Amino acid sequence: MSEVAAYDPMAAVAGWRYRRARIGVYVILIAVAIYAILPLLVIILNSFRDLDDIAHRGLIAIPLAFSLDHWGVTWNKFCVSGGCNGIAPFFYNSLEMTIPATIISTIIGAINGYILSMWRFRGSEILFGAITLGVFMPGQMVLLPWAITLGSLGLTNTIGGLVLIHCIQGLSFTTLFCRNYYVGIPEDLIKAARIDGAGFWRIFRKIVLPLSPPILIVTVIWQFTGIWNDFLIGLVFSSGSGQPITAALIGLATAGTSVHEYNVESAAVLIGALPPLLIYFFGGRYFLRGLTQGAIK
Amino acid sequence: MTASSISTESNTVSHGVLRERAARWLPQIVLTPSLLATFLYVFLFSAWTIWISLSNSSLLPDYKFVGFKHYGELWQNHRWTIAYTNLFIFGTLYVTGTAVIGLALAIIIDQRVRAEALWRTIYLYPVAVSFVVTGTVWRWIFNPASGIEAMVHGWGWAGFHFDWIASRDMAIYTVVITGIWNHAGFCMVLFLAGLRSVDQDLIKAAQIDGASMARIYRRIIIPSIRPIIIAALVVLLQFAIKTFDLVQALTTGGPGISTQVPAIYVYDLMFQRGQLAEGAAGAIMILLALAAVLVPYGLWRNYQRRREVARV
Numbered sequence: 001m002s003e004v005a006a007y008d009p010m011a012a013v014a015g016w017r018y019r020r021a022r023i024g025v026y027v028i029l030i031a032v033a034i035y036a037i038l039p040l041l042v043i044i045l046n047s048f049r050d051l052d053d054i055a056h057r058g059l060i061a062i063p064l065a066f067s068l069d070h071w072g073v074t075w076n077k078f079c080v081s082g083g084c085n086g087i088a089p090f091f092y093n094s095l096e097m098t099i100p101a102t103i104i105s106t107i108i109g110a111i112n113g114y115i116l117s118m119w120r121f122r123g124s125e126i127l128f129g130a131i132t133l134g135v136f137m138p139g140q141m142v143l144l145p146w147a148i149t150l151g152s153l154g155l156t157n158t159i160g161g162l163v164l165i166h167c168i169q170g171l172s173f174t175t176l177f178c179r180n181y182y183v184g185i186p187e188d189l190i191k192a193a194r195i196d197g198a199g200f201w202r203i204f205r206k207i208v209l210p211l212s213p214p215i216l217i218v219t220v221i222w223q224f225t226g227i228w229n230d231f232l233i234g235l236v237f238s239s240g241s242g243q244p245i246t247a248a249l250i251g252l253a254t255a256g257t258s259v260h261e262y263n264v265e266s267a268a269v270l271i272g273a274l275p276p277l278l279i280y281f282f283g284g285r286y287f288l289r290g291l292t293q294g295a296i297k
Numbered sequence: 298m299t300a301s302s303i304s305t306e307s308n309t310v311s312h313g314v315l316r317e318r319a320a321r322w323l324p325q326i327v328l329t330p331s332l333l334a335t336f337l338y339v340f341l342f343s344a345w346t347i348w349i350s351l352s353n354s355s356l357l358p359d360y361k362f363v364g365f366k367h368y369g370e371l372w373q374n375h376r377w378t379i380a381y382t383n384l385f386i387f388g389t390l391y392v393t394g395t396a397v398i399g400l401a402l403a404i405i406i407d408q409r410v411r412a413e414a415l416w417r418t419i420y421l422y423p424v425a426v427s428f429v430v431t432g433t434v435w436r437w438i439f440n441p442a443s444g445i446e447a448m449v450h451g452w453g454w455a456g457f458h459f460d461w462i463a464s465r466d467m468a469i470y471t472v473v474i475t476g477i478w479n480h481a482g483f484c485m486v487l488f489l490a491g492l493r494s495v496d497q498d499l500i501k502a503a504q505i506d507g508a509s510m511a512r513i514y515r516r517i518i519i520p521s522i523r524p525i526i527i528a529a530l531v532v533l534l535q536f537a538i539k540t541f542d543l544v545q546a547l548t549t550g551g552p553g554i555s556t557q558v559p560a561i562y563v564y565d566l567m568f569q570r571g572q573l574a575e576g577a578a579g580a581i582m583i584l585l586a587l588a589a590v591l592v593p594y595g596l597w598r599n600y601q602r603r604r605e606v607a608r609v
Contacts, residue, residue, distance in 0.1 A: 029402075036419050039478070057447075059447070094319050111331075116328075119324035127328075130335075138583045140579070141584050142348050143564075143580070200323045250429055277425055
């Protein structure tokens with residue numbers, strides 16, 4: 001070291017500093033990575049562990065043995081939220097709610113966005129602004145009106161009611177996403193089509209839709225994860241066996257002092273988190289684009 | 298012969314006119330149903346809740362006007378005081394914590410680290426996980442009997458204590474840690490995109506002038522991504538004000554009522570205690586809190602945009 005210092009002290013100090021900084025960088029990255037990954041690791045590993053093992057060594061430990069048995073129990077025998085048919089019925093409820101609500105709100109949002117970008121009329125900008133206000137509405141503001149409305153429509157505690165709410169509340173987002181994307185389509189393209197005599201639907205089908213896949217994927221991902229992960233609406237407007245999975249899983253937290261079957265519960269939590277996670281891992285780029293667009297409105 | 302041909306002609310003409318008119322109004326006609334639904338949802342429902350908050354409703358809606366009586370009751374309520382105090386503590390720490398960690402990660406990842414995509418994937422995945430799942434798992438990790446405390450005891454350090462979640466004074470900080478877990482990666486991604494859009498010539502010029510990297514970040518890079526930082530802070534503040542499921546799953550507002558937040562208390566008032574008017578009053582307070590964040594932000598953005606247009 002002293003020899004090197006005698007040679008070129010500045011470079012030696014700089015090199016040492018650089019190396020120290022690099023090590024620091026990776027130490028921070030690893031520390032935050034542990035923080036980030038710990039919860040996922042905990043539920044994955046514990047879903048394979050025996051209850052005895054968990055009781056002795058706690059939840060944060062490397063499994064001594066792997067067992068797949070708990071997954072079967074979780075799926076259709078586990079007692080949660082007032083029934084003992086496992087997590088499967090709630091998983092299906094969530095699917096039955098999320099898929100139609102995602103598709104319907106995306107289609108309507110695409111059509112709205114098309115009109116508000118290419119068929120503008122006097123006042124359409126103001127209407128667009130008013131629609132996007134829905135993006136900011138806090139859930140608590142509309143719970144009572146929804147409760148009364150669903151009651152008078154006979155949709156209380158039905159999947160249909162949940163779909164209706166998610167569709168209408170989602171319209172603001174889907175319209176916003178699609179409109180902002182369609183604004184970027186060159187106007188000349190539409191003008192030329194109109195001169196050729198193409199009508200409203202024809203332009204939509206032949207020109208706009210073929211250009212839409214990127215934004216439709218973003219919108220579908222955004223809606224699917226948002227609706228799947230929503231808790232408040234499921235909690236308030238469904239009960240018992242009609243609940244979506246998030247509302248059923250809260251039972252694990254509020255069960256109080258009863259003995260936890262952590263392995264089975266870990267599997268249940270993982271199943272509840274899985275669809276959005278799969279979308280995240282496989283639809284990464286589109287997921288990201290939705291996220292940044294949703295954030296910087 | 299002539300008469301009939303004329304009549305058919307006029308028929309087709311009027312039919313054509315109708316068609317043309319329908320075609321001209323088609324966009325508006327198609328837009329109307331969903332527009333109506335959104336307007337009912339945004340404006341009518343808001344007005345409805347405001348009305349309920351001013352009414353005599355308790356277990357059931359009762360539209361007799363009583364003025365601001367329930368607002369007064371709400372603000373005299375001890376639980377509400379705790380709830381909004383918690384919102385300030387949680388909101389401040391969660392927003393600054395998430396933004397600081399997010400910015401630090403973004404800057405670090407911007408130093409050409411190895412396996413950048415892997416780090417990013419690890420940091421960002423929590424944003425795809427629901428608050429219910431997040432809260433449930435962190436509840437287990439914070440639980441002294443099964444989580445971190447048990448783990449450290451297992452290592453042989455029997456005197457170690459980490460029981461914040463069971464402590465009235467400390468439980469709110471477990472909510473902060475969990476909230477930061479959820480959104481730090483999200484902030485990182487927003488900031489990283491910003492860092493990479495900074496004009497490289499500017500940075501090179503500063504380097505030639507002999508500015509250190511720390512100074513370049515402080516003086517050039519971070520100021521130029523200020524709009525993104527402000528946007529991220531606004532989004533996080535919004536999340537903080539609406540926080541409901543995270544606390545419900547993590548602490549259920551406890552121990553006792555020590556981690557109550559406004560959104561939970563409003564839900565309790567409406568659906569557990571049958572005090573609809575007071576609950577509605579609380580909901581309007583949440584809306585006002587959001588407006589206090591979003592309206593200045595909207596005005597600022599408008600001002601910025603106008604200034605840019607003027608400059609061009």
